[in-house]
Amino acid sequence: MLLRYFYDEKLAQASYMVGCQKTGEAIVIDPARNIEPYLKEAEKEGLRISATAETHIHADFVSGTREFAQRLGTTAYLSDEGDASWKYGFASEIDARLVKDGESFKVGNVTLEVMHTPGHTPEHISFVLYDRDQTVPMGIFTGDFVFVGDIGRPDLLEEAAGIQGTTAVGAKQMFNSLKRFKALPDFVQVWPGHGAGSACGKALGAIPTSTVGYEKATNWALQMEDEAAFVKELTTDQPEPPNYFAMMKRVNKEGIADTTTLSAPRAADTSELTELVQTMQVVDTRDGKSFAAGHVPGTLNIPYNSKFVTWAGWLLDFDHDIAVITEPDQFQMIQTDLQSVGLDRFVTVIDVANLSDEQLTEQYPDWSAEQAMQAAEAGDVFVLDVRNKTEWDGGHYAQANRILLGKLATRHQEIPTDRPVAVHCASGVRSRMAVSVLQSLGIKDVINIDGGYAAIQTVLHQRTATES
The missing domain is CATH 3.40.250.10 (Rhodanese-like domain)
Known part of the structure; x- marks a missing residue:
């Protein structure tokens, strides 16, 4: 068996590729929208990605499951838990296998057993991994259920998606789901869906993996035995969720266009800036001090750094075209970053080097x-x-x-x-x-x-x- 870890530091998002070297098949757990890194790794290892699996309908990034299925014909293992509101709308468009608690499936000689772990969301499932025909589990892919040092927040449906009254219900479900987690052997490895910096919890650790035993000994949530106290602690002081989370829930449930169908942004001349500001969201990616010294009136300043994607999700809307002022060698990276959170209407780029002092007329002290x-x-x-x-x-x-x-x-x-x-x-x-x-x-x-x-x-x- 082969296990590979992929981590997007910009979104604090983890995904995993599990391969059976004997049969040459592989599965990706919770893939990101940009599937190229998985394809490159699979080619390097002589594997063929035949399937993907989703722990839940994600709120903080666009899943790559539909992209894999549409482009490569992979099978998607999707949760069939939760009520009608939590079914995958795009499942009928691809080769989808809907799975429930206690069911299992194979990729080559690797077995994944489904464990329903609601709390973060009603449909959330985790995958317990068994190598070959062993009866002893090796690890568990927990998605947004258990993190290193923390657990998934139960309030996103209410805070980000506007579904009222779900926070307390989710917290109680999480309390019961953790009982099942604690029943796993201490040596079972824990492979979570996020690390420090994610808004899907309030105290995520920076260590990429853990074990059930270590989490039982150190994770605050697994120490609490009183349900009422647990619910209060879990629902207090959660970070305010970014605006784009509600949109991510929708696109990951209903589907979104393949990235191969999206055009590269058009290079515009700086003479078009006045019109662009009037018709588009125009983002200046320079650092804040440079922007303060002079910028085009009407533009937004979102510096291109490790937090760019998150702040773009916070500050840009999905219903208007986007133009970006940046350096030419960043065009492609910015498009990939914006696509990772569904901001697909990036249609125009302006080379920052072509801006003139006459255009940078607005300042602030x-x-x-x-x-x-x-x-x-x-x-x-x-x-x-x-x-x-x-x-x-x-x-x-x-x-x-x-x-x-x-x-x-x-x-x-x-x-x-x-x-x-x-x-x-x-x-x-x-x-x-x-x-x-x-x-x-x-x-x-x-x-x-x-x-x-x-x-x-x-x-x-x-x-x-x-x-x-």
Whole structure:
């Protein structure tokens, strides 16, 4: 048997390829939309990918199961658990095998047994792996059920998909699912679907794999025996889910176009920028300080770094075309990244090197924390904190008002326009994106607080020391 681990650091998403070297067959568990890495690895190992398996309908990335099936004719093993709302709509279009708790299937001489593990979602299943005809399990692919140090959150259906009343039900289901997990032998390896940085839990570890025994000894969720206390802990302080999660649920349930049918973005001349800003979402991928020094009015600043995909999912919508200002060697990578979260309407690129100073007419200033705080306390600025709720609850500036960065587009009417807006996050990265959002929405008198809340805390500590 061969086991390969694939990890997308931009989405903190893990997938796995299991191969039977004797028969040459392989299966991919929870594949990402970009299937090329799996195909390359299979070719290198002399394997043919004949199947995929899904632990659940994913909310944080576009699954590659349908892409595999449409392009290569692979068999898809999909959950048949949950009610009618949680059935795969695209199953009838491909060679799909719907599986339930206790059933098993083979890929070559490798056996995968289905375990229904609801809680994160009603249809969620895990796959227990057996090599050859052994009766002792080797490991379990847990998807978004059990992570290293944490478990899947039960509130995404309510928070992201708007299905009311599901959080408490999911938490109770998770409590019961964990009883089955704890009954597995301690030596069974745990292969989760996400790592640290994923919004599918609140305290995921950075170690890629674990064992049942280690999780029983260290994972907070497996230590709790009181259901009511467990439900309360699990449903408290979960991170706010990105806007795009609701769309991911839909496309992974109903299906999405194959990437081979999507055209490469058209290269546009900078003379078209005025029209593009009026008709498209235009993203400038330069770093925040460069954007602050001069940018095209109406553009959004989402720096191209490891967090680009997540923030694109937060700040862009799926119903309008997208143009990106970037460097030519990044065109293809950006398209792949956007496609990974279903942002397929990336149709135009502009070479950043062709921008002229005459086009970069809009700017915004940086203020020190002291300068911003003095202005706020005099009533001369409106201080906006764009951090998440957990950060805010951990401490915030008394003069600040909180609106999450990802919610600015829908809540900007709450921001007064009678005075400048001074924006901060934790350190200054998110606040720069927030400034670009506000300026694109017509709120032009905006300031970035350099150093963010960390700098504000320093000023507050200095004041306290002086007073004492």
